[in-house]
Amino acid sequence: MSNTHLTDIRFDQLPLAQPVLDGLARNGISHCTPIQAEALEKLLAGHDVAGQAQTGTGKTLAFLTAVFHRLLTKPANPNRKTNQPRALIMAPTRELAVQIEKDAKLLAESCGFSIGCVYGGTAYRQQMEMVSQGVDILIGTTGRLIDYLKQRCFDLRAVDALVLDEADRMFDLGFIKDVRFMIRRCPAPEKRLSMLFSATLSYRVNELAYEHMNNPQQVTIESTKKTANRVEESLFHPANSEKIPLLLGLVNQLKPERAMVFVNTKHAADRVCGYLLGNGLKAGLLSGDVPQNKRLRLLNEFQAGELQLLVATDVAARGLHIDGVTHVFNYDLPQDSEDYVHRVGRTARAGASGEAISFACEDYAYYLPDIETFIERSLETRAISDVELPQEIKPAQRIAKKPAHNARNRSGSRPNSAGQRSPRRSPKS
Template sequence: MFNQLALSERLLKALDTLGFTEPTPVQQKSIPPALSGKDLLVCARTGSGKTAAFVLPILHRLHESPKPNSQARALIMVPTRELARQVMKACQQLGQFTFIKAGMIIGGEGFKEQRAMLRKNPEILVATPGRLVEHLEAESLHLDDIEALVLDEADRMLEMGFSEDLEKICSACASERQTLLYSATLKRRGLDTIIGLALDNPESLILDTPRKQNDDIIQQMILADDNDHKTALISHLLENDPFDKALIFTNTRTMADQLCGQLRGKGLPVGVLHGEMNQQERTHVMQLFRDGHFKVLVATDLAARGLDVKGIDLVINYDMPRNGDDYIHRIGRTGRADTAGVAISLICAYDWNLKAGIERYINTGLRKRHIEGLIANYKGPKKVKSSGKAVGSKKKKASATKKRPEAKGGARSAANKDAKKGPKAAAKPAPQGRKSVAKGTAKSNPWGEEAGFEPPKRRK
């Protein structure tokens, strides 16, 4: 029960209003040490309730010790705008019976408007790294009063190239502070540097490793011949499988737009979400998806982290993700908060090795599924390695490494003979139907010097 976690009565009232009674494991284990002021390094699977796990201790701390003359006292860093909006909403809902104000600093919104908001000194800031650094450089924001710093999905921020920005932000915050780092995986390159810079003797809570799968997600695979076959399979799944909301992942923005158009052409109400859309478009699409104006959303991995929409019970990988972590985050959009979900991956020949690598990473095999009338001619590789990947055909390298002897009377010997005879013989045109120029004088003068053309000079 939440009332056993020594939280403020106002926070318990908000939790009761929102219908939250039992804390999740990550909340149960991380809230008490966070309330005591310890630095935390927490690894927990996506959809486990991490947001409330760090928002509640921050709200409790600020409520119990008000400092009206301070600037921002808590900073929550997140990788994407969508996640920032969700964290901002959590701050508002969980703090609805307190007088604690939160502000949001993200890209795609007016810089001047954000600067005006900062002058009101909100106690909590939710931000993405790039835009926050812009405010730091413009001196419209100072982090000297930060008492609590949260790095949510720090591995994702590093993956997106925010390593230097995170270092600047950590250095700009007050040295005497509490830092909480929450992530679904702790193996991203560069994460050790951030941990060493931001955290002081942290308590580690490894609740879930990336390979520990959600038992509530049924993971399936369907073999396909090509992209057209994949589109036909998706149309059948959306028309025949029961689901409330579906999320379809592609690896590129172009494919997301293309697939969305194809499904709309079949009369299916579908939305699309990717990084080339501006913030207003992205917000509008997400609101329509949440409100149920369309049940299917085609998205790139932009939506794999931080997108928390109730009712997503079907995830389809049109393209296989490039690594196991991305796969885990994709399928983690369903099966959240102990609800059931289905994740289906469509596998062509060029997807097989990615699929095999992911199965090896998560230590779980995807269940094969067949759809009558749409069974693929592709049955998988004929031979596989112990890793499950396809055995590739070995190319003969003899032709590349062994020098072939020149046949008498060949093109090279003919060119040499012509070169010895003089310029007239060397200038004879090559036989028709062969574009390559014979070696000898003809090749040494490819720009036609005898015709008055100068060869281009090389740049020094």
Template sequence: MTQTDFPAGHTQTDATTTFADLGVAEPIIRALADEGITHPFPIQELAIPIALTGADLIGQARTGTGKTLAFGTPLLQRLVLPSSDDFDEFDHYGKPQALVLAPTRELALQVSTDLTVAARHLGARIITIYGGVGYDEQLDALREGVEVVVGTPGRLLDLAHRHALDLSAVRVMVLDEADEMLDLGFLPDVERLSGMTPGDRQTLMFSATMPAQIVALARSSLRQPVHVRAEGQDAQATVPDTTQYIYQAHELDKPEIIGKLLQSPATEKVMVFTRTKRSAQRLADELVDRGFAAGSIHGDLNQAQREKTLKRFRRGETKVLVATDVAARGIDVSGVSHVVNYEVPDDPQQYVHRIGRTGRAGNLGVAVTLVDWQDITRWKVINKSLGLEFNEPAETYSTSPHLLADLQIPEGTTGRLPGAVPHHDDKHHGDHKHDAHKGKHGDKHHGDDKHHGDKERGPRDDGSADRPRRKRVRRRNGEVVEPAAHETGGHPVAQQGPEA
């Protein structure tokens, strides 16, 4: 869990509210204090007192502003545990009392981690349920009994249909990052799961944006909800503590720019976003060749590989993480100083979610967007939609003085670490693997590299068209049949044995 005492816009003189002032129970306050968390963020200050009354609530705040504790503390406080005064009258101990729905495995794991920390002195049992892993551990934990279930809709629905997950005793249901669940197509599953919970449950919905489908879901699932916002209606969607730089850069120069950025004294951990999994793997391999500790997360990796890569990034063993948007949704890693949009995102919401990985919890961050020439129009749409001031990105190269000054890159820095030797084996070059084994990782036709296709390729310039082709052998009833003279251009064909 990562949270600083003073959120964005607060100073030490006005950050006087404590969690005790909001009505949070002493064991939870003590657990948060153990982590150095003593003052609530704006969304927490607004949401916690309302949620503690049992009212339904819609919490709207930008990504990275502390929404987990905004719903986590009231959720934990409403659990009936053996230490509770009314435990003797509670007949459903062992069944889930709280259900938290998250759009991605990574976010579900992060929420579970934060709730586990806050519940350290309560003794509440918390389980994370998501796909991509075996069922046995999840089934065993449900049989033993849990109080809080955090998970992704698909696996939760699967276990509910198997009658392994009983939601009949749920008192609190939370929809976290509801707009991302909409983007990923989970709303039908969310509605089915909601229908399996009691009608008098409390529902808390948190979302960075409120598109029409989310508003409709709120009307159907929540009862007279209170809508709270952590900032005014005219607040910008991006976090003010994130400094944004937009550069018009050439595709072939982008790895050099990132290599130089990684050597800036101001750089700690860096997340780089690409649009395709092939681009993510290719860039990660390129950075490794340049001598940097880099990892990648994309759809071709299984859950164990993704968790291992994330763990190395969180520990600082890997300085740069290259990821696709879907794989990176919900990732919350402390200490991310820079986010780089290697390719312009598809829409404004995606841009907001990407750069929200830095500048979190009141910390400062830097977001760099590299706009290729063909992406200028896409960027202008995002710029106008979000009300930014970067309509005409400056033409920028890895040697441009303004780039070095903006990102605090020392003069004379190159994009390759001294002594780094390029690797040419498959272990370090995901590109070579793709070229040698087309389709192994789901890029069968190499849609993002059309020049690799063979379908309509003409004669090659390297003389390979003149190489002799393998002779065609015809057989009838096991006997080799010589082709007619007109089929061989009048030249005889040497007869070949059965092993030809």
């Protein structure tokens, strides 16, 4: 983590339980980011917190540190049953839930707590057995959490700490009724420590906080830019037929170590990834119809450096915490101005620098004025003639599609006792 992104406040200056400090030190984490310093000051004093900060500023570690400290310093209910978690962390997407679990394991070894993560699309029986046997900290997406809750695999009456991550995204994806369903089955607000974190504390997010939290304290970390401060942003105006040559030319010229390419549709994702693969580049495809096991494998390969490029629809624009993304290419300009900020936020995380390059083509240039109004500045325009385009472009490689498994249809539903398919509650969870 770059020092330019840290405060002078050290974690060992805070009244944290020693096992938490040991876990942080073991992973080389010494100083707080601004959101960590301000949120923990209030959380360690026992106040609920509604926090807002730019993506990539350390919100996850802030709430995980508070959760582990809470469980270590507050005695568990002596009547607590095995299948009653002490902490519940809800996330809007599978990828974010998995990332939170990964970060939580950095502290779990020294703190001695068990962690479970549940999400749709894979490992139904294994996850069910895990929550039934009991974990201390339960992380998950709302759809599968509610599924297991209704089957009485666990209950929430012993929850001491509650976290809602990416609250604004919960609204965007239509999961807020599920969130309220879960929260109402937890102990009363004054009997638990509650945390809500969001990229924006909109009116609807604040309403949720004040309805379900105990006098929450707001923590807002302002930035001079809506996008990360160390991102170099620029713009090309290609014709539709120039987009593939321009992307290939930029990749060959810039040689990004790890880059994400954002498109607006699954069809475009297939096409772009196919051309990258067909022209000898190591690329992966991440979109809504990619099976969950394959999604996680692709993310691991991308994080490990086995893939240079990850082509993604906006399903991946939020909640992915991947270190070392040097470049973001907006092959299609997003139709939602906020999605531009979230896409660009995949690079220049935790104080690092990065570059974001956007294409304003014939189909999507109409969204540029709204984006520039939202980020309160004009993007630097570059000439296509400055990029050395490839002399020859090989055909796109066909992206193989795996058929759905017999035990699950394309929507991810499972057969009921009558052998019929029932729809999954939250198909994107």
